Amino acid sequence: DQQVKQNSPSLSVQEGRISILNCDYTNSMFDYFLWYKKYPAEGPTFLISISSIKDKNEDGRFTVFLNKSAKHLSLHIVPSQPGDSAVYFCAASAPYQFYFGTGTSLTVIP
Amino acid sequence: GAVVSQHPSWVICKSGTSVKIECRSLDFQATTMFWYRQFPKQSLMLMATSNEGSKATYEQGVEKDKFLINHASLTLSTLTVTSAHPEDSSFYICSASASGGLAKNIQYFGAGTRLSVL
Numbered sequence: 001d002q003q004v005k006q007n008s009p010s011l012s013v014q015e016g017r018i019s020i021l022n023c024d025y026t027n028s029m030f031d032y033f034l035w036y037k038k039y040p041a042e043g044p045t046f047l048i049s050i051s052s053i054k055d056k057n058e059d060g061r062f063t064v065f066l067n068k069s070a071k072h073l074s075l076h077i078v079p080s081q082p083g084d085s086a087v088y089f090c091a092a093s094a095p096y097q098f099y100f101g102t103g104t105s106l107t108v109i110p
Numbered sequence: 111g112a113v114v115s116q117h118p119s120w121v122i123c124k125s126g127t128s129v130k131i132e133c134r135s136l137d138f139q140a141t142t143m144f145w146y147r148q149f150p151k152q153s154l155m156l157m158a159t160s161n162e163g164s165k166a167t168y169e170q171g172v173e174k175d176k177f178l179i180n181h182a183s184l185t186l187s188t189l190t191v192t193s194a195h196p197e198d199s200s201f202y203i204c205s206a207s208a209s210g211g212l213a214k215n216i217q218y219f220g221a222g223t224r225l226s227v228l
Contacts, residue, residue, distance in 0.1 A: 046153035
């Protein structure tokens with residue numbers, strides 16, 4: 001049973017435009033949410049996170065939005081750059097639980 | 111999709127004992143395996159990266175003699191927490207990736223192991 005889902009396996013965006021990556025979860029007990037970026041043959045690197053008590057967290061070009069009622073979070077990248085091309089994983093955690101989504105491959109077209 | 115099995119899911123041990131956690135790739139050959147530790151409300155902390163047949167590469171601050179990692183085969187890596195103490199109590203997660211085939215350049219995660227040291 002997939003507790004964290006990323007329904008879009010891939011996304012292509014023009015350079016300079018906004019990239020929006022989506023993630024849905026099923027467990028209302030999750031209290032911390034994270035986004036990771038992964039390049040081929042490397043482990044995922046932490047990008048940005050948000051606590052369940054917030055609905056938005058911003059760090060430079062990256063903003064994560066959390067909609068608890070819809071059990072949905074999203075990552076916005078503005079403006080998108082070619083170097084942002086990678087696989088993005090969302091993750092959700094609760095004490096002694098940590099689940100990754102299946103990832104969305106983002107391609108930013110120059 | 112590829113599956114990574116991590117065992118046990120929960121282990122309770124006495125202080126001073128050693129605990130071994132196994133991470134298996136069930137349907138692909140994992141040339142690289144990663145071990146992470148989860149701290150509450152924080153990102154996963156990468157502890158070490160292991161390539162089959164070679165010594166693990168530990169991240170700064172991770173004690174090599176404390177957390178022994180063995181990646182003796184393409185389907186199995188183990189993490190042994192030696193002389194465990196209560197501060198080692200945590201959630202440990204492994205992941206595996208391959209250089210080719212089904213799991214090429216994709217990282218698959220185990221379900222994690224909860225370690226409780228009394």
